[in-house]
Amino acid sequence: MHLPKRILSRLGPEERSHLYLVRGWDRCIALFPPEEWKQFSARFTRSIPASKKARNFIRLFFASVAEVSVDSQGRILLPEHLRELAGIRDKVVVNGVGDYVEIWSAERWAGIQEEDSDDFEQAYEEFATQNLGGPA
Numbered sequence: 798m799h800l801p802k803r804i805l806s807r808l809g810p811e812e813r814s815h816l817y818l819v820r821g822w823d824r825c826i827a828l829f830p831p832e833e834w835k836q837f838s839a840r841f842t843r844s845i846p847a848s849k850k851a852r853n854f855i856r857l858f859f860a861s862v863a864e865v866s867v868d869s870q871g872r873i874l875l876p877e878h879l880r881e882l883a884g885i886r887d888k889v890v891v892n893g894v895g896d897y898v899e900i901w902s903a904e905r906w907a908g909i910q911e912e913d914s915d916d917f918e919q920a921y922e923e924f925a926t927q928n929l930g931g932p933a
C-alpha cells in the first residue's frame with residue numbers, strides 16, 4: 798500500500814527502512830516508526846503479568862509484529878496475517894494517531910465513523926475524565 802505523503806514526509810531515511818506493523822486495537826493495523834515502537838513496546842516488557850489472560854495478550858500482540866520498509870515509490874507491504882486480522886481486502890484508510898498510524902479497512906473505518914459520530918462528545922468527556930483530569 799502507498800503511504801500518504803503527510804506520513805512519508807515525517808519519516809527520515811533510517812525510519813523508512815525500519816517501520817513496525819502490529820495488530821492494532823479494534824481490528825486495525827498499527828504502524829510505528831522505530832523510536833516510537835521501542836518506547837511503546839517497552840511498556841509491555843517491563844514485568845511478567847500475573848494473569849494468564851494478560852500473558853496471552855502479550856504473546857499474541859508480539860507474535861503479530863512485522864518489520865517493513867518503505868520502497869522507492871512510498872509503499873509498504875502489509876503482511877497477510879495482519880491484513881486478515883484487520884479485514885483488509887482492497888481499500889484502506891490511513892489515520893495518524895499521535896506517535897503512530899492506524900491502517901483500517903475502508904469498510905471498518907466507515908463503520909467506526911458511523912457508530913461513534915453520534916456520541917463523539919460523550920466519548921470525549923469520558924476520555925478527558927480518564928486521561929486528562931476532566932473535560933477542558
